Amino acid sequence: MSQYTFGLNPFVVVPAAGTYNNVPQVPVIVPSPARFGALPFVWHIDVLLCVLFGIFVLSTLPRAVARYTAHGELFAGLYLRRGKPTNGARGAAIATVPAAGHAMPKTPVPEAAMMMHDGATVDDEGTMRLDAADAGLNEPAMPASSTTASHAALLNYAVVDSDNGARQAVNPPAHISSYLALTHPVISYVANFPVAAGLPFKHFAVLLIYFGILLYVGVRGTSPFTDPRRPVDVAISQLPFVLAFSQKNNVLAVLSGLGYEKLNYLHRFVGRIIVLGVNLHTSYYLYRWSLDGTIYAQSRTSFVVWGIIGTAAVDVLFLLSTAYVRARAYGLFLASHIFLSGLFVVAMYIHEPVTLPYFVTAFVLYGADHIFRAMRTRIVTVDLTAAPLLNGGSTIVSAPSLTTGWRAGQHVRMRIIPARGPRWLAVSWTWFAARFRARPFTISTRPGSSRGLELIVKKEGRSTQALFARATKDCPGSDGDPEKQCTGACVKATVLLEGPYSGPGHALPQAFSGALLLAGGSGITHALALLDALAEAHANGRSSCRVVDLVWATPDIASCVPLLPRFRELLAPRPSPHGSFMVRVSIHYTRVSSGAMKALNPAELPAGLVLHAGRPYVRTVLADACRATAAAHPGVRPRGLVVSTCGPAQISEQAHAAVGSIAWDHWREVGGIEIVSETFGM
Template identity: 30%
Template sequence: MSTAPAPAPVDPNKAIRIARFFSYPKQVLYLLASFIALISICHFISLGYYFLTRHRRRAVPNGPPDGQKIYWSRLPAAAIDTLRAISFRYTIPLGANYTFNFAELGLTVGYIGVLFTWTFVNTTNLQGMRVDPKYFANRAGTIAASQIPIMAALGMRNNLVSWLTGVSFDKLNYLHRLSARIICILGWIHGGGRVTVGLLTDETPNHAWVRCGALAVSTLTLLCIFTVRPVRARSYEVFLAVHLVGALIFMLGILFHLTGRTLTYYGAWPAFVVWGVDRGLRLIQLALYNPPSALFSAFSPRAAADSASTTNAEDNANATITRLSPHFLRIAVPRRRALHWSAGQSAFLSFPTLGGSPFASHPFTIATIDDDKSNIDTESLIFILRIRSGTTKRLAHFASTSGATLPVLLNGPTSAPPHLARADAAVLLAGGSGVAFTLPLLLDAISRATVGAPTCARILFVWAVRDLDHIQWIAPLLAPALARVPPTLALSLQFHITGDAADLTDDPADTPSGASELSLSDGDAEKALPTPTSGSDSGADPEKEPADSELEKGTARALLASPNVRVLRGRPDVARILGEALRADGTSHVSVNVCGTHALAESVRRALRTPRASAILHGAPTVALHVEAFGDAVSLLSIIRPLHFPSLCAGADFLVSHAQ
């Protein structure tokens, strides 16, 4: 009588490995979801509190702080202000191209720590072998796959994380890059671990799903290498093309690789859904915010000419490009009534017929406000930008004559600018084209004060420019607003003239510090503002100067004659300006908003980084800092933004990187 063959020995570790293989990626997702939920709850509580108390004025001490009495009710505000100062205003340089603050560093270390802890924890087998590859190899792959939808969402303009937390997509983009690099490392750990353990019969490279996995991780590795900051800064259009092709190859490779083990639900299909939702919403925005002829005019010169000839802004798909100086441009885009935005938001502009990638779009700050009741022209969206390389350089070349028109597609709005209504006072600092961000904040505050809506009671607007005639850029928008400033709003404007026409290559923030006031009579202002035939620095032919040049010049003269305006020579003394703002009477919370170069942003952070808990307890105001930096190597996470409770005079510091 034959005996049955003995059953193969069962590896007692296998059941444990499989259980952790499925449970640990879920635990990581639960932890990340809990963190997002916490931020979201704080965000909605903040919004609700602001809505309920928007018409109240916070009780503040009368007069300047006496240095004796302690207001213990301001202890939470002092604690949060100190946390902001330490977390956001101290920066750590990393090489020549990157800078981290403590908050960003902590979030980076925390995210990396969670993923690698769950990858390597409990990897000692029953025989006592530590860090057994059989335990972590497959687990690293599933944890990496579980992060792919999150990575995709963080890189999308329309994503659930932004909607829930109130943090705009551009501030989340750093996490998108961080997640991609961690997934890349985990992918190599997964592959190396499997090779170390030994490949099964159906896991050899002659199987397509295995080769697709190797292709995916190799492609992601190349993307991580060739999309670093220096490469992106050198040629943004090339970066976009490489990113698009590489991301598609990576996603398809992951899809087929996970299909080999019936695990597509871990990362492939959810990521494609996230991508599809974002692209669908973009198409809807394109249809709503661009005239029906826009897509045709963007690719057809004849259709573009027909669109440009229309007198109805709703049907005009062409932008007007004006060269303001050798280094600055103004773009006017016809506005459709369906488009609404908040002051300080950005929009993506695409110029398909300009050259380069026809589908590449770039973010620029909208310098106008969405206010039909004001005297400001709301038929167009105005953008003021500095000429750099790539698209802006091609735009400057195209706009060799004033009034040149070009087909444009608009998408947006995006970003999450600060709400000045949450503060008692605001300081708006800008250098060069950074005025495109601070100007709409000022115009919106004036508009709200005019109709009695909640807004701050005191505003200091500071703009550093090379030449006095640059004031003409904003005069048509600002002069009508100044004419209707109500007495309830204390407004002061300072224009700092930092150079002359012969020295325009440097940034205003790089000039020697210190400022002396200029006393301009009407005759002085007349001489300072160029005439159409005197040859301004616009780089355009004087014979082709715009017909309304004299009108802009007159508006600028009226602006300079306003009692709210001071013109000073030299770079603004940031420390002195902010010190005076923080010593103002009856101020509980100050909103400081900056847009300029890295040097300007750093000078503001230096002035505000010292913790002020004792001063706040004695009645000094708290400070919320928002830095909108262009051409910067830093991308500060504003993940703490939802923790803004007006009752505590709280707020968060921000930094956005735009292609201005």
């Protein structure tokens, strides 16, 4: 028996002379008992990657300290729990007076807001539509009078203690700016410039560094054309990383404050590196054996057979993980991901048993993630209310028993427990299924709200359509008539709620000087929760944010009809002894149905809400928010402007482009601009 070394890890070639069944016998390859990764080269690269990730976590430490030392933030966002609703403005009798320089606003009658552009047309169904230009598809529409001083509705209340007339002190959390907010808008624009769909330049730079490190390991002192072992060594060493980056509770996301979905680009990249390394390894041997004429003899050994099975599994896994398959057959993508990943691991272990430490590490991380997910899961009874006009049909899911445990902007993963069959079986099956597939939905209420936890589920896909049908079964208004909208819960259901996840991370919106909330379509849930949380923090004296602009772009103005009570509640004056608080809500639409025209009485719109025909011009909106924020903090060092976006990817891209084009004077006046984005998609 002789031993040969290819690359890092030796394997053994066993000679066999003579013939068998008239087939010439050739040397065959069997795995060597040497430990995989015993040589320190590949193992050291994993250590280096962990060190680099640790440096990144340390760079976020100042913001993490500021976040966790803020009031109520230490255990916020960990798990859903019951508690007493919180209300602002407790204590002494309080009188509401206008802030200096502002008159007490009255309810406006924005009749012009209900008017369409001159280019509007009416179709056969009585729905008025805008042409491309008026809808903002070519050049976004924005009212010419859109300036800080010209908004028709502006809430700006200052509240004093009625006993002594003195304003109480504000105790906002500490504010630590992000590194990009400390630079220049051009640098921020370059860092967030989309190199490819869903891939900003800053992420692309991370991938370049990652690839450079792995490439160095792959070619240092060797070549993939002469050493078939090195590529697969590198690939197998990345298995713990590719699994860690896909987890909901991965260590890097928890420590750095990033949402798990923000690291998904690393999961996809490392997965492709594994596919590349495995295929280079397999292709080399198949090519060499083809030249030698020994491919048939080699393929008869179980060692080689399992290697080919593992390669085939990872190749099919790659093909079924493309964006096309994910978007059109997510169930196929998910099932193939689970089955083929398991097959690849089994095949690689049989092919090379000494790879066991890497597989064990990966499975420990995988098991820990599912344990934490189970600990963050709640079984609750919810109320279902149909809202046929909201985003083309939505279901409002309310869990009044859960009142705290999340942060504004976070989401939960929900799965309905079937009502039929034995309850223990239904709960067990749903619990198991939710570990692999549960839909994420953003929470639309703040923690401590009297509404409890509330979700707005858009009717899109089979599961959400079934949920909407269940909610409309006993509710009036299922035909879409706005005059018959449900006013209360109609149906009860039992669901599994897992989370909360993601959110603003280490950023504290209440620690900024101003906030701009951009929402597209069903992304309004994210903005509603943040606005409610900012208003509550201000009422309790724990916020430095004095200006909040909410801009919602929706295809049909009918979507705002079910949310009018919510807007009235959010725009109502909140007594506070902590200075003025300005709120502006702008709803932009591209069509108006006749039913919505009847339901939207301009005289009944709440103060602070303005309707605009056409899409918002984000650059103008951002400039207005900067001016309003600077004016609200005269003579005070600004703490920055936070721009929160939720909706399609275009919303986030437009926000980043607007930040890059902002004037340097505006940037300095507000103390920098930071963007917190949540995008739709898989």
